[in-house]
Amino acid sequence: MDSELHPFSASVFEQRKLFKEKLARSLMLTAALMLIVPVISIIIYLFVKASPVLSISYIVDDPGPLGKSGGIWLPLMGTFYLVLTSLVIVAPIGILAGIYLNEYAPDNWLTRAIGMAVTSLAGVPSIVHALFGVGAFVLTLGLGKSLLAAACTIAVMTIPVIVTATREALAAVPMQFREACWNMGATKWQTIRTIVLPNSVSGILTGVILEVSRAAGETAPILFTGAAASVAVSTATLDRKLVPYDLDDKFMALSYHLHIVAEKISGMPEEMMFGCAAVLIALILTVNSVSIGLRGWLRSRKKW
Amino acid sequence: MQTNQNISDSNAVNAAALAATGEVSIRTRDLDLFYGDFQALFGVSVDIKPGIITSLIGPSGCGKTPLLRSFNRINERYGNVTTNGEISILGKNIYDADVSLPELRKSVGMVFQRPNPLPISIYDNIVFGLRAHTPRGELKRGMDLDEVVESALREVQLWEATKNKLKDKATSLTLEQQQKLCIARLLPLKPRIILMDEPCSALDADGIERVEELINELRERFTIVMVTHNMGQAKRASDECIYMYLGKIIEHSSTAELFLNPKEEQTAMYIEGRYG
Numbered sequence: 001m002d003s004e005l006h007p008f009s010a011s012v013f014e015q016r017k018l019f020k021e022k023l024a025r026s027l028m029l030t031a032a033l034m035l036i037v038p039v040i041s042i043i044i045y046l047f048v049k050a051s052p053v054l055s056i057s058y059i060v061d062d063p064g065p066l067g068k069s070g071g072i073w074l075p076l077m078g079t080f081y082l083v084l085t086s087l088v089i090v091a092p093i094g095i096l097a098g099i100y101l102n103e104y105a106p107d108n109w110l111t112r113a114i115g116m117a118v119t120s121l122a123g124v125p126s127i128v129h130a131l132f133g134v135g136a137f138v139l140t141l142g143l144g145k146s147l148l149a150a151a152c153t154i155a156v157m158t159i160p161v162i163v164t165a166t167r168e169a170l171a172a173v174p175m176q177f178r179e180a181c182w183n184m185g186a187t188k189w190q191t192i193r194t195i196v197l198p199n200s201v202s203g204i205l206t207g208v209i210l211e212v213s214r215a216a217g218e219t220a221p222i223l224f225t226g227a228a229a230s231v232a233v234s235t236a237t238l239d240r241k242l243v244p245y246d247l248d249d250k251f252m253a254l255s256y257h258l259h260i261v262a263e264k265i266s267g268m269p270e271e272m273m274f275g276c277a278a279v280l281i282a283l284i285l286t287v288n289s290v291s292i293g294l295r296g297w298l299r300s301r302k303k304w
Numbered sequence: 305m306q307t308n309q310n311i312s313d314s315n316a317v318n319a320a321a322l323a324a325t326g327e328v329s330i331r332t333r334d335l336d337l338f339y340g341d342f343q344a345l346f347g348v349s350v351d352i353k354p355g356i357i358t359s360l361i362g363p364s365g366c367g368k369t370p371l372l373r374s375f376n377r378i379n380e381r382y383g384n385v386t387t388n389g390e391i392s393i394l395g396k397n398i399y400d401a402d403v404s405l406p407e408l409r410k411s412v413g414m415v416f417q418r419p420n421p422l423p424i425s426i427y428d429n430i431v432f433g434l435r436a437h438t439p440r441g442e443l444k445r446g447m448d449l450d451e452v453v454e455s456a457l458r459e460v461q462l463w464e465a466t467k468n469k470l471k472d473k474a475t476s477l478t479l480e481q482q483q484k485l486c487i488a489r490l491l492p493l494k495p496r497i498i499l500m501d502e503p504c505s506a507l508d509a510d511g512i513e514r515v516e517e518l519i520n521e522l523r524e525r526f527t528i529v530m531v532t533h534n535m536g537q538a539k540r541a542s543d544e545c546i547y548m549y550l551g552k553i554i555e556h557s558s559t560a561e562l563f564l565n566p567k568e569e570q571t572a573m574y575i576e577g578r579y580g
Contacts, residue, residue, distance in 0.1 A: 187406060
């Protein structure tokens with residue numbers, strides 16, 4: 001303490017405080033930076049390993065025998081149509097339920113029961129959903145192992161998150177807009193249709209798309225409900241190339257295809273596994289960035 | 305402007321007729337109001353006259369806003385509200401089973417503390433109410449919406465400022481303009497009563513002055529009930545004052561009477577600023 005004493009000189013205690021402050025800050029910064037390490041590593045590792053096969057023809061060619069050669073067109077289309085079919089099933093139910101719960105539901109035992117059901121459903125492991133899908137859709141409803149049965153399973157699995165995303169998007173619309181409408185004699189539905197939904201649609205849509213695409217990247221829910229290691233589909237004509245599956249067909253999907261080529265078949269060329277994984281992750285990242293971009297664009301257009 | 309003139313005339317006649325017959329515009333009898341278990345109003349009985357401005361004053365939490373919100377039954381949208389007693393608007397008990405709430409709220413409009421234009425264009429804000437109350441086919445056929453918008457905006461002295469940007473978002477206006485717009489959007493619905501919940505408290509001094517002028521111009525055609533925390537405003541802008549405390553009406557008289565000769569000790573203490 002040879003420094004000159006003045007009214008604002010730091011005491012020993014003060015210096016210790018400052019040191020702790022810096023220490024705490026750098027520890028937390030390090031932890032935050034560690035978040036990006038796995039993401040970057042996974043992406044670089046996958047694409048380096050997959051680089052020998054990655055090409056246009058790998059994307060658009062059908063898989064060869066046992067997936068040891070050829071491309072991944074059929075699994076890619078399978079995942080795409082799985083997402084699309086699930087969306088068509090789950091979006092109306094999830095969004096309408098979310099609107100009811102946020103805008104209409106009185107605070108009573110029924111609302112609380114629905115809320116608890118939503119929370120519990122979100123906590124059910126995906127393999128359990130898969131078994132439920134077998135029982136409910138494949139067997140009881142007689143859909144068989146099919147694209148439709150798998151899409152229904154994905155729908156049940158994702159509905160709680162979609163309901164929650166819808167409610168959050170609606171709750172973000174300020175109450176004062178509803179007050180203004182109600183006080184002019186607009187009904188709740190008029191208010192929702194003309195003011196609340198147009199201002200929350202971006203949040204709802206991104207929530208729905210993100211969740212369904214995430215779920216469609218999982219293997220468990222489609223494992224017993226419709227995914228196949230290979231399918232006998234002729235993609236000779238253009239319309240069969242673009243729509244290779246009917247709703248009651250078994251289908252190939254990227255996640256399940258990866259499971260097969262990586263685990264079940266010996267002598268698989270390494271780049272074929274990594275190629276599939278790279279395409280799967282690229283697909284999900286693309287969907288994510290497109291919906292985040294869409295949300296940003298829609299948000300920038302509204303102002304309050 | 306033609307339609308506008310007609311609206312003004314008919315409303316003025318209505319208000320004058322009501323006043324002449326000694327009618328009251330809003331009448332409550334023994335009104336109790338509960339939010340859940342909490343009682344916000346105790347046996348409120350009040351007659352509010354047509355064609356004048358009545359201020360509701362009193363310290364925070366005294367029940368001004370719950371009373372105001374019960375006049376168009378909007379408080380039922382704010383959770384678990386129960387009421388006992390009677391509210392008659394223009395001679396009709398609004399708790400009767402055959403009362404349509406959309407129609408009631410069309411006749412009894414509300415202006416809020418914080419201007420709350422809808423996040424749509426200025427034009428669409430003005431016609432929002434009409435659209436909510438008119439079948440789509442009818443709107444397309446007879447009604448000239450442009451004219452409705454112009455006359456409503458002229459009435460609130462907003463036409464010159466906005467006529468070249470009617471398609472702009474209403475939220476891009478200044479706060480004062482927004483509040484005028486919130487008044488203007490009620491006019492196409494031809495309301496009889498306009499409720500105002502501290503309509504100037506978000507505005508600066510200039511804005512307050514101009515919005516008060518506007519309210520003053522509207523007074524004869526509508527029954528205006530205004531909640532205010534601003535004693536000066538109550539004095540300047542209102543014809544009658546109602547002083548409330550803890551959910552009860554303490555005193556209701558002409559503004560001059562209430563401020564110069566308050567009958568109740570409590571009223572006197574409040575307007576002198578000794579509490580609240």
